[in-house]
Amino acid sequence: MLLRDAFKTATRSLTHGKMRSVLTMLGVVIGISSVIILMSIGQSAQNLILSQVQSVGSNLIFITPGAPSGKGFSPPASVQGIVITSLRQQDVDALQREPSITAVAPLTSGQAEVVYGNNNKTVSYQGVTADMFPIRNLTIGEGFAFTKGDVDSANHVAVIGPDLAKTLFGSALSPINKTIRLKNVSFRVIGVLSKGGAGPFGVDQGNLVLIPLTIAQKQLLGISHFNTIIAEASPSYDINFAKSRITFALRQNHGITDPAKDDFNIQTQADILSILGNITSILTLFLAAIASISLIVGGIGIMNIMLVTVTERTREIGLRKAVGATDNDILQQFLIESVLLTFAGGVIGIAFGAVIVGAIYFGINTFNPTLGWVFAFPLSSVILGLLVSGIAGIVFGIYPARKAGKKNPIDALRYE
Amino acid sequence: MIEIHDLQKEYVEEETTTRALRGVTFTIEKGEFISIMGPSGSGKSTLLQILSFLDRPTGGSYKFQGKSIDDMTDQELAHVRNKDMGFVFQSFNLLSRLTVYDNVEIPLLYSDVLPAKRRTLVEEAVRSVGLEEKLHTEAGKLSGGQKQRVAIARALVTDPNVIFADEPTGNLDSQSGLQIMEILESLHNKGRTVILVTHETQTAEFADRIIRMKDGMLESDKAIAVDRVRDNLK
Numbered sequence: 294m295l296l297r298d299a300f301k302t303a304t305r306s307l308t309h310g311k312m313r314s315v316l317t318m319l320g321v322v323i324g325i326s327s328v329i330i331l332m333s334i335g336q337s338a339q340n341l342i343l344s345q346v347q348s349v350g351s352n353l354i355f356i357t358p359g360a361p362s363g364k365g366f367s368p369p370a371s372v373q374g375i376v377i378t379s380l381r382q383q384d385v386d387a388l389q390r391e392p393s394i395t396a397v398a399p400l401t402s403g404q405a406e407v408v409y410g411n412n413n414k415t416v417s418y419q420g421v422t423a424d425m426f427p428i429r430n431l432t433i434g435e436g437f438a439f440t441k442g443d444v445d446s447a448n449h450v451a452v453i454g455p456d457l458a459k460t461l462f463g464s465a466l467s468p469i470n471k472t473i474r475l476k477n478v479s480f481r482v483i484g485v486l487s488k489g490g491a492g493p494f495g496v497d498q499g500n501l502v503l504i505p506l507t508i509a510q511k512q513l514l515g516i517s518h519f520n521t522i523i524a525e526a527s528p529s530y531d532i533n534f535a536k537s538r539i540t541f542a543l544r545q546n547h548g549i550t551d552p553a554k555d556d557f558n559i560q561t562q563a564d565i566l567s568i569l570g571n572i573t574s575i576l577t578l579f580l581a582a583i584a585s586i587s588l589i590v591g592g593i594g595i596m597n598i599m600l601v602t603v604t605e606r607t608r609e610i611g612l613r614k615a616v617g618a619t620d621n622d623i624l625q626q627f628l629i630e631s632v633l634l635t636f637a638g639g640v641i642g643i644a645f646g647a648v649i650v651g652a653i654y655f656g657i658n659t660f661n662p663t664l665g666w667v668f669a670f671p672l673s674s675v676i677l678g679l680l681v682s683g684i685a686g687i688v689f690g691i692y693p694a695r696k697a698g699k700k701n702p703i704d705a706l707r708y709e
Numbered sequence: 710m711i712e713i714h715d716l717q718k719e720y721v722e723e724e725t726t727t728r729a730l731r732g733v734t735f736t737i738e739k740g741e742f743i744s745i746m747g748p749s750g751s752g753k754s755t756l757l758q759i760l761s762f763l764d765r766p767t768g769g770s771y772k773f774q775g776k777s778i779d780d781m782t783d784q785e786l787a788h789v790r791n792k793d794m795g796f797v798f799q800s801f802n803l804l805s806r807l808t809v810y811d812n813v814e815i816p817l818l819y820s821d822v823l824p825a826k827r828r829t830l831v832e833e834a835v836r837s838v839g840l841e842e843k844l845h846t847e848a849g850k851l852s853g854g855q856k857q858r859v860a861i862a863r864a865l866v867t868d869p870n871v872i873f874a875d876e877p878t879g880n881l882d883s884q885s886g887l888q889i890m891e892i893l894e895s896l897h898n899k900g901r902t903v904i905l906v907t908h909e910t911q912t913a914e915f916a917d918r919i920i921r922m923k924d925g926m927l928e929s930d931k932a933i934a935v936d937r938v939r940d941n942l943k
Contacts, residue, residue: 294818294819297824298818298824302818305807305811309806608802609804611802612802612804612815613815613819614787615761615763615802616790616791616796616815616816616819616863617787617788617790617791617792617816617819617820617867618818618819619783619784619787619788619819620783620784622819702763703763703764706763706798
């Protein structure tokens with residue numbers, strides 16, 4: 294039988310029972326659209342996270358305490374509850390002397406309840422130097438950032454995120470020159486950041502409190518080490534050269550001769566992007582794998598209906614065999630029917646998925662325009678959707694089709 | 710054209726063995742019109758199924774156009790059914806949702822006839838049974854007689870050497886039955902071999918030769934004075 298005729302015959306059979314075909318397809322439509330939607334959302338989230346990391350500048354080098362994690366990813370030591378005090382002021386001083394580094398900004402951080410009047414919220418706070426604002430592209434929407442003098446004099450000043458400003462002061466009241474309390478220490482608000490949303494490393498910039506490093510170390514945390522040092526590589530040098538210089542300087546400072554015993558971890562933005570990219574890709578795949586369960590359910594639905602169809606059309610199979618159809622002709626016809634069903638389901642699923650992904654994009658950008666959510670509809674998910682739906686047709690259609698092909702013409706013609 | 714010798718067919722179901730054919734031997738020449746008669750359970754339908762390659766014997770030999778069925782694969786049998794045999798069933802076996810055209814075209818879908826030539830062949834076959842005005846009517850909307858004429862057109866469309874008809878008038882009124890037999894007779898007159906299974910004597914007497922079956926065995930095999938009988942029928 295010519296393939297063209299087989300397609301014509303299969304299409305005719307499917308259009309004859311339109312409602313049944315549509316309902317049978319529904320499982321595949323839901324399965325494929327779920328996979329597409331979750332893959333697209335995963336891609337959008339990945340783009341968002343990566344763009345936020347990129348926004349802090351491509352020439353930044355992040356130094357954290359603790360041994361390097363090697364090839365695989367492991368969370369920083371501080372996240373695991375281990376306090377490592379290896380990064381100190383002498384490291385910052387050494388890096389400031391390094392010609393391949395243009396700026397160095399140490400950072401300490403913690404969590405505490407911030408209070409203004411009757412309003413309060415538990416937030417992340419960071420003790421930073423004045424250099425941190427230009428290095429991390431932190432722009433001030435209202436008021437101003439604190440200066441080197443504020444840090445050196447340990448002045449009780451703070452710059453807060455825009456969402457926190459709204460929570461504590463409402464929309465009507467200006468936060469500037471108001472006094473807030475953080476761990477029972479008073480701070481005068483002198484500036485509000487212009488941009489909220491999630492910042493790099495999962496910090497919610499909208500609810501962040503930035504205070505001078507000296508105050509954070511002495512009064513809030515009672516420590517003399519840093520949680521992170523951010524260094525800005527000079528554009529005149531290759532970033533990997535700067536990285537190697539930092540390694541050299543820190544090993545010298547810490548008296549390390551064996552590289553395996555490093556007590557610090559250096560990551561460039563590219564390293565972080567690669568790690569985050571891997572994490573989000575795995576997460577996206579994981580979501581797609583969960584969604585594909587519904588695709589399997591849809592496929593079983595197709596197999597079930599195809600088995601019913603084969604039984605219902607037993608006499609037709611008998612007749613076709615009587616007039617010359619071979620086992621393969623019959624198998625081909627029913628297999629094409631199931632592939633057409635799943636493929637059509639796949640195409641509709643992709644279209645439906647695109648509509649939902651578009652709706653999510655408009656929804657997020659309407660309610661939270663500052664988040665910067667991007668529309669992502671990766672071509673790979675479309676190709677995957679079409680491929681998977683076609684394969685599902687073969688996988689779930691082969692058993693009913695073989696059953697049809699193997700029917701004995703005499704028994705089939707006698708079937709009532 | 711057809712040579713069978715000591716043909717046997719046994720059906721085994723669980724522990725019971727049924728012998729449907731017990732050593733049937735005869736020869737059919739090209740262009741003959743044969744009626745196979747017999748009471749229910751006599752083996753006439755089993756015989757027709759084996760003769761038409763829809764089933765295989767369990768013993769004896771069967772040669773079709775000089776070639777033994779034992780030497781042929783299932784695919785070759787399907788090819789011969791398509792090319793050299795036409796089928797007319799008691800219950801028509803039309804696909805009611807398809808048009809007359811589409812039903813008649815079915816055997817051509819499994820042949821090597823080019824799509825461009827199919828239309829001519831289908832129209833010719835439908836014209837030969839006098840249903841050209843119903844070409845695009847759904848088969849389900851036709852009368853019983855018309856349905857059987859469509860089935861004959863479908864049997865003819867590949868220009869087969871032999872036509873097998875299993876109780877072709879069984880579901881028809883006498884007038885329609887007569888029309889069907891006249892069509893089969895005209896096909897025979899044009900040189901085709903027609904093999905008919907029936908339990909109606911009047912229908913059987915359209916043939917040149919009547920083979921009677923009983924208990925799976927050949928009871929009689931007689932040529933009849935065809936012209937006289939047919940004149941009486943008409």
